[in-house]
Amino acid sequence: xxxxxxxxxxxxxxxxxxxxxxxxxxxxxxxxxxxxxxxxxxxxxxxxxxxxxxxxxxxxxxxxxxxxxxxxxxxxxxxxxxxxxxxxxxxxxxxxxxxxxxxxxxxxxxxxxxxxxxxxxxxxxxxxxxxxxxxxxxxxxxxxxxxxxxxxxxxxxxxxxxxxxxxxxxxxxxxxxxxxxxxxxxxxxxxxxxxxxxxxxxxxxxxxxxxxxxxxxxxxxxxxxxxxxxxxxxxxxxxxxxxxxxxxxxxxxxxxxxxxxxxxxxxxxxxxxxxxxxxxxxxxxxxxxxxxxxxxxxxxxxxxxxxxxxxxxxxxxxxxxxxxxxxxxxxxxxxxxxxxxxxxxxxxxxxxxxxxxx
Amino acid sequence: xxxxxxxxxxxxxxxxxxxxxxxxxxxxxxxxxxxxxxxxxxxxxxxxxxxxxxxxxxxxxxxxxxxxxxxxxxxxxxxxxxxxxxxxxxxxxxxxxxxxxxxxxxxxxxxxxxxxxxxxxxxxxxxxxxxxxxxxxxxxxxxxxxxxxxxxxxxxxxxxxxxxxxxxxxxxxxxxxxxxxxxxxxxxxxxxxxxxxxxxxxxxxxxxxxxxxxxxxxxxxxxxxxxxxxxxxxxxxxxxxxxxxxxxxxxxxxxxxxxxx
Numbered sequence: 001x002x003x004x005x006x007x008x009x010x011x012x013x014x015x016x017x018x019x020x021x022x023x024x025x026x027x028x029x030x031x032x033x034x035x036x037x038x039x040x041x042x043x044x045x046x047x048x049x050x051x052x053x054x055x056x057x058x059x060x061x062x063x064x065x066x067x068x069x070x071x072x073x074x075x076x077x078x079x080x081x082x083x084x085x086x087x088x089x090x091x092x093x094x095x096x097x098x099x100x101x102x103x104x105x106x107x108x109x110x111x112x113x114x115x116x117x118x119x120x121x122x123x124x125x126x127x128x129x130x131x132x133x134x135x136x137x138x139x140x141x142x143x144x145x146x147x148x149x150x151x152x153x154x155x156x157x158x159x160x161x162x163x164x165x166x167x168x169x170x171x172x173x174x175x176x177x178x179x180x181x182x183x184x185x186x187x188x189x190x191x192x193x194x195x196x197x198x199x200x201x202x203x204x205x206x207x208x209x210x211x212x213x214x215x216x217x218x219x220x221x222x223x224x225x226x227x228x229x230x231x232x233x234x235x236x237x238x239x240x241x242x243x244x245x246x247x248x249x250x251x252x253x254x255x256x257x258x259x260x261x262x263x264x265x266x267x268x269x270x271x272x273x274x275x276x277x278x279x280x281x282x283x284x285x286x287x288x289x290x291x292x293x294x295x296x297x298x299x300x301x302x303x304x305x306x307x308x309x310x311x312x313x314x315x316x317x318x319x320x321x322x323x324x325x326x327x328x329x330x331x332x333x334x335x336x337x338x339x340x341x342x343x344x345x346x347x348x349x350x351x352x353x354x355x356x357x358x
Numbered sequence: 359x360x361x362x363x364x365x366x367x368x369x370x371x372x373x374x375x376x377x378x379x380x381x382x383x384x385x386x387x388x389x390x391x392x393x394x395x396x397x398x399x400x401x402x403x404x405x406x407x408x409x410x411x412x413x414x415x416x417x418x419x420x421x422x423x424x425x426x427x428x429x430x431x432x433x434x435x436x437x438x439x440x441x442x443x444x445x446x447x448x449x450x451x452x453x454x455x456x457x458x459x460x461x462x463x464x465x466x467x468x469x470x471x472x473x474x475x476x477x478x479x480x481x482x483x484x485x486x487x488x489x490x491x492x493x494x495x496x497x498x499x500x501x502x503x504x505x506x507x508x509x510x511x512x513x514x515x516x517x518x519x520x521x522x523x524x525x526x527x528x529x530x531x532x533x534x535x536x537x538x539x540x541x542x543x544x545x546x547x548x549x550x551x552x553x554x555x556x557x558x559x560x561x562x563x564x565x566x567x568x569x570x571x572x573x574x575x576x577x578x579x580x581x582x583x584x585x586x587x588x589x590x591x592x593x594x595x596x597x598x599x600x601x602x603x604x605x606x607x608x609x610x611x612x613x614x615x616x617x618x619x
Contacts, residue, residue, distance in 0.1 A: 057521050077524040078533075084525040090518040094540045103536075107527035155527065 005156040006191040007068040008033040009054065014063035016049050016215075023049040024060070025215045033068075034189045036182070038202035041212035042238065047195045048163060050212070054193060055161050056080050067158050078107075083152025083160040087167055089144045091136045097123075097147050098132035104155040122150040125184070142173050149181075153188065162194045166201065178204050199239050203227065211235050228354070229266075233274055236356045242276035243324060247355065249273055255355060258317025262295040263350050272358030279312065281352040282325035284336055285345050294347040299323070301338045311337065315344065382599060389592035396589055407593040417578065417594070423568075424558055424575035427489065431496040431557035436550045438497070439504025444534070446505075447512040465502045472499070473566040480567050487569040495567060496557040503556060504549035511545025512538075551609055555602050 009031040016024040024046045031037045041047040052058045054065055056077040064073045072080055084090075092100050098119050105115045123129050126146035131139075139147065145165060152160055166174045166181075182205050185192055196202050202209045203223045210220040211234075219231040230236035237244050247255040252267045257275055285296070302322070303314040311327045325346060327333055338344045384398055389407055391400030411417050446458055464472060476495050477486070485491030515538065523533035539546070564577035575598070579591055 055521070055525060057524075076530075077521065078527050078529055080525070081527075082525050084522050086518045086522060088516060088518060090516060090522040092519060092523070092537050092541075094537075103523070103528075104526035107532075151526065161525075 004034065004189045005158060006033050006189060007158040008035075009159060009191060009193065010064075010066040011050070011054065012064040012066070014050065014053060014065070015061045016046075016053060016058070017061045022215045024053070024063075027063070027212075027215075027217050029210060029217060029220065031191060031193060033191055036185050036190075036192045036194065036205060036207045038194045038196055038206040038209045039212060040196060040199060040202045040209050040239070042197055044214075045212040046215040047197075047212045049215075051161055051163055051193065051195045054159075055082055055084060081155070081158045083155070083157040085145075085148045085152050085160070085162045085165045087164040089148040089165075089168075091144055091148055091151070093136045095136070096132065097128070097134045097136065097139070100136065100147060101132075101151045101154050103151065108155060118154055119150075122154040125153065125187075126150045141169050142177065145169065145177060149184070153184075153190070158191070160190050160192045162192065164196055165194075167196075167198070174201075175204075181205060203239075209239075211238065213238075228351075230276060230354065230356050233356050233358050236274070236276035236354065242278050242354075244274040244276055244356075245321060245323070246358075247273050247275045255353075258297055258299065258321045258323075259319045260295070260297050260317075262297075262348075262353050264353050264355050265351050266355075268355050269357055274356050274358055276354040276356055277323055277348075278352070279324045279326040280310075282323070282346050282348050284325075284327065284338065285347040287345050289345075289347065291347070293350050295350060295353055297323070297346045297348070298343065299346065300343050301340055304337075304340060313338065315346065385592050386596045386599070388589055389596040391589050391592075394588065396587055396592060407589040410588075410590050411593050411597070414590075416573075417575075417590070420573045420575045420578040421594075423572055427492050427496060427572075427574060428554050428557040430489070430493045431500060432550050432554045434493060435497045435501050435504050435553045436546060439501050439549060439553070440508045440546055442501070443505050443508035443512060447509060448517075461505055462502045464499050469499075469562040473563045476563065477566040486567055487572050489572055492564075492568055492572060492574070495563050496560050499560060499563060500553035500556040503552035504546070507545045507549035507552065508542060511542035515542055547609060547612075551605055555605065558601070559598060 009029075011027060011029040014024050014027040015022070027046070027050060029037075029050075039047040039050060049058070053060050056072070056075055056079075060073065064071055066072065067080070077084075092103065095103070101119045101122050102115050105118060110118070119132065120129075123132060126149050128143065128146050128150065131143065131147075136144065136147070148165070166177050169177060178201060181192075184190070185205075194202075194205065203226075206223055208220060208222055209226050211218045211226065211231075213234050219226060219235050221229075226235065226239055230239060233244060236242050245257060247257050247262075249268055249270065250256050250261055253264050255262050255264060255268065255273060255275060262275070282297075285294075290296075297315075297317055299315040299317040301313055302316050305312045305314075306329065309329060311329050313325050313327060314322060315325060316322050323346075327337060388396055388398050388400060390403045390405065391397060392402035392404040392406065393400055442461060446454055446461075459466075480486045480491050480495075485494070519537050519541075520530070520533045523537045524530060528536065559576050560574070561576040561580060564574040565580055568574045568577045575594065579594060582588075583591060
């Protein structure tokens with residue numbers, strides 16, 4: 001196994017200001033060589049600006065970018081040795097597939113025989129053998145994606161940047177490509193910075209996820225930690241599709257919700273608190289059940305919506321708070337599905353009772 | 359039923375087309391006349407007015423001048439106009455709107471005013487009746503065609519391609535030449551064509567600042583109309599019309615093939 005050409009990336013105190021608007025305010029970030037890091041955030045959070053600065057397409061107002069130990073802050077993109085894949089692929093439509101992939105090699109004056117060999121190799125890597133002579137216009141979305149990828153890796157870059165590369169694909173293809181990208185990342189041992197607004201995509205593929213909001217880095221963590229221990233209200237609502245409800249603090253590990261007392265895994269802070277309820281961590285249970293690891297809630301079923309693989313139940317707790325829970329719609333469950341207007345008892349594991357500061 | 363309803367529409371379109379094309383047809387037909395004067399319809403047909411055009415050294419020199427000037431103008435105005443359009447497209451500053459208006463002013467301001475202004479400035483700096491002076495004037499007048507055409511081309515072009523090209527290892531200029539230019543080529547060609555034709559029959563400017571050695575075809579045609587009206591003018595017009603049409607047809611034959619590739 002030859003030493004990888006991929007490098008680590010360090011971003012130090014990046015600030016990018018447009019007029020009076022801070023697109024990036026003091027962002028620092030370290031990405032290890034061979035790491036798959038997703039930058040997750042809503043539109044306008046600064047994630048694309050961060051990618052643009054790392055790619056050298058826009059200069060920061062202040063701050064530094066390092067690849068390995070080299071300061072690249074003032075290098076133009078053509079001197080940075082980065083593979084870039086954009087949302088719309090940005091393939092060159094006037095060139096064939098092979099010519100597109102050969103573009104970075106020609107820019108580096110690679111000899112013809114070597115060039116052909118490496119293009120063929122890149123096409124094999126992305127499973128597109130035999131497509132070299134095709135015009136770009138004759139490719140499907142997924143194929144374009146692969147060609148863009150091949151073009152980004154063929155010249156052995158130090159880093160691969162991706163800006164929502166799968167968002168134009170339909171759901172099934174997108175999920176297949178996510179797994180392929182993950183495998184490719186493993187095989188190449190590539191440093192990948194991946195910008196997305198899709199939390200599931202980020203959770204599926206990343207070693208770590210950096211969550212951004214309003215130009216700031218809010219939290220950077222492994223997917224599981226991010227999901228289990230969101231740093232604040234924003235991360236909890238963005239990463240888990242959670243419903244956030246204001247709760248009152250009753251003790252170090254106790255909060256009040258809907259007339260019930262819930263235990264929490266960690267000591268809660270003072271101040272405004274929210275509980276992040278994930279619809280699929282709340283389960284139906286019997287009236288008699290009483291387990292030391294569970295929190296229990298009582299309420300009335302207000303609405304039941306069939307959503308294919310599951311039923312979504314809207315439940316009103318005793319104090320009028322509305323929550324949602326999800327009941328898998330397979331036949332084992334049919335007998336226990338509650339009816340409209342009936343009282344039900346719900347349980348939630350203490351470890352799933354995530355409380356975040358407002 | 360549908361066809362009957364559309365009948366008035368067809369009528370209007372046909373009338374407009376006829377109105378546009380009829381003068382041209384008349385000129386072309388008159389150019390083949392045998393008569394001493396411009397008459398329509400001609401009683402006898404001949405090529406004598408083409409002879410009097412092609413065999414006259416003064417007409418030929420004016421023709422050569424016009425084509426040389428038009429070619430030089432195109433060579434100058436295409437890169438400048440393309441660069442201006444690129445700049446206008448990339449620049450996000452608010453002042454750019456006003457700059458664009460400034461660039462388009464040659465087609466907005468009445469030509470006669472520009473011509474008179476040029477005459478006075480050129481008289482001061484000694485550019486009157488020089489090739490340089492004419493090329494500069496024609497370039498100013500025809501810059502908007504290239505500018506607008508290329509700007510329209512860039513608007514439907516995905517600039518991310520240039521970023522990607524740069525990330526793949528080429529300079530910004532090379533990225534433009536290798537990736538952007540091949541894709542906006544139809545717009546550039548259209549702009550160049552209009553600039554060329556525009557420079558070829560730039561009349562008012564020519565009347566003011568062309569002359570002597572550097573007499574242009576349109577200004578000589580205008581002068582000769584003052585002296586005598588003979589069908590040589592019609593034959594020259596026919597030649598010019600043919601050249602313009604040939605260029606436009608050539609362009610439209612080329613472009614659909616490009617679009618499919």
